[in-house]
Amino acid sequence: MVGSVGEPRDVLSLRDTPVPTPGRGQVLVEVLGAALGFPDALLCRGAYQDRPDLPFVPGAEVCGRVVDAGTVTDVAEGDRVAAVLPGGLGGLAQYAVADALQVYAVPPNLTDAEVAGLSTAYLTAWLGLHRRGALQPGENLVVSAAAGGVGSAAVQIGRAAGACVIAVTRGATKTAVARDLGAHVVVDSLTESVAERIREGTGGRGADVVFDPVGGDTYHELAKALAFGGRILVVGYAGGEIQTARLNRPLLGSYSIVGVNVGLHVRNEPDLVRDAMARIAALGASGVVRPLLGAVSPMGAAARQLQAVADGNTVGRVVVEPWNAEA
Incomplete structure (x- = not known):
């Protein structure tokens, strides 16, 4: 207590x-x-x-x-x-x-x-990627804090959706975790330029969807790597700094900033949330996702x-x- x-x-x-x-x-x-x-x-x-x-x-x-x-x-x-x-x-x-x-x-x-x-982390990942981010098979998905609770769920849900998953994390231990989760590309933000590595990993296209629970400076670095028509999902600010955005940047880059608040979906779309949880449970039963x-x-x-x-x-x-x- x-x-x-x-x-x-x-x-x-x-x-x-x-x-x-x-x-x-x-x-x-x-x-x-x-x-x-x-x-x-x-x-x-x-x-x-x-x-x-x-x-x-x-x-x-x-x-x-x-x-x-x-x-x-x-x-x-x-x-x-x-x-x-x-x-x-x-x-x-x-x-x-x-x-x-x-x-x-x-x-x-x-x-x-x-x-x-299983519940909150995977609901956040599912609703963020599918309901808010409209992630499509073959798209490039970038996940920050990919070795964390919500980030690791997003890596698994993204792979299950048929996306090319680029995991961003910090340090050798966490990058190894991200590789074990099945990320196609892993970026160590301690030693590498995040935006440059995302561009390299996507053949120059950039990210179609960014899933960011970190915020602060990480958000701004990830926004630099968005593709035309991309969507950056504001999931939280675990880095300790609430991100701010100059709105000329999404205008010039023609990308979208999208908030993800699971609690509001639970209140306003309970049937959709129950369906999402049933789909997550099915993926867990089949071994496709595992916390x-x-x-x-x-x-x-x-x-x-x-x-x-x-x-x-x-x-x-x-x-x-x-x-x-x-x-």
């Missing part, structure tokens, strides 16, 4: 709280795994666009087993599900309440930790692991097991 704002290592602590009670249209799940994301770190810092009242329990997405289905008929007690929690809160706990509309069936071949990392896990840790390590996410020192998804009481 977070009792004051600050760095996760300083403000996140274990506390006993009552088991929540599901309301109408909600289910109660026993949390088998809770995935940590950069928005969780921003919430701890008081720097997210939504600022919940203190104290609060972070954790937006979980793998859970339904223990109370209430009035909901689409799931049954005992079902293992993926869930995105109301307000993006409540996952770092032994039990959590989820709205039935954001509870999804999952592939049986994925582990609990993998299921925990990249950087760490699976007990509850006692939650503050340390979320700090690592906040500092950008992780690859893939970091998952906490609330049932695991080890220190």
